[in-house]
Amino acid sequence: MTELVKLGGDLASHYNQWITVFLMVSGLYIVIARGNMVKKLVGLSLFQTSVYLLYLSAGKILGGTAPIIDPAFTVYSHPLPHVLILTAIVVGVATLAVGLALVVRINEAYGTIEEDDIFEQDDNRP
Amino acid sequence: MLTLIAVTTIGIVRVRNLFAVAVLTSIYSFLMASVMLVLDAVDVALTEASVGAGIGTVLLLGTLYLTKTEEARPVHSVALPLFVAVGTAAILIWGVSATPPFGAADSPVQLAGPDYIQRSIAETGIANVVSSVLASYRGFDTLGETVVIFTAGIAILMLLKRAAPPGAGGKD
Structure with a gap:
């Protein structure tokens, strides 16, 4: 019983991290289990977004405010994770765009975006 | 809000129509932007809403227009990916349970x-x-x-x- 209570308290104080872990493994599962290339890229971006959540959760202080200096406030969240994640979002969309362009190109060359069909065509090629 | 994100993620994993996946991804990004706003990251929330939900969805829809919108039925067994995912989740949860509690002002971060x-x-x-x-x-x-x-x-x-x-x- 006490272990259950401890687990409940752990869930409440680490709920952000638990959701982060869930999003991360969902992305991982999509990347491994699904053969469709667009779906795989969506899985990759899910994985990426979970990392944003992890960083921003670590920077938050309860009772703090956004890191814009104002005489009315004294407690601010940590600004450095915000900067890192700003960069990560933009780079993430750039890589997603390159990946999707590759998918379009693969579709032109093979006529499909399913991994199994592409492997099959490669195997049947003399 | 975080629970809503998790539900949207389940939708993204399960739905096989890629058009619906694109829409769900857009919803997911907006929910994530709202969570970022709650976490005091206003600049990041703005970027996620415009870049993640805006440009990301446009790129996805453009790709779907140039390719196909329906995903094939899975032919392989899901046992191995599920095992890898659950194993990773177990290790990660064991890891994050040692981190400082959410919102603590005295955490090393x-x-x-x-x-x-x-x-x-x-x-x-x-x-x-x-x-x-x-x-x-x-x-x-x-x-x-x-x-x-x-x-x-x-x-x-x-x-x-x-x-x-x-x-x-x-x-x-």
């Missing part, structure tokens, strides 16, 4: 935070600390970021150019 806050106005004159770190302290990082976007743009142009017009001397 927060050691350098007040330093940035105090020196921002004196050294750069910018009240928004995120801007001052992004453009001043980590200026080279941001320069590298723009180089990445430029490279990505060139890569996309190279990939898509040769196949664009069917009658315009496409050799490949």
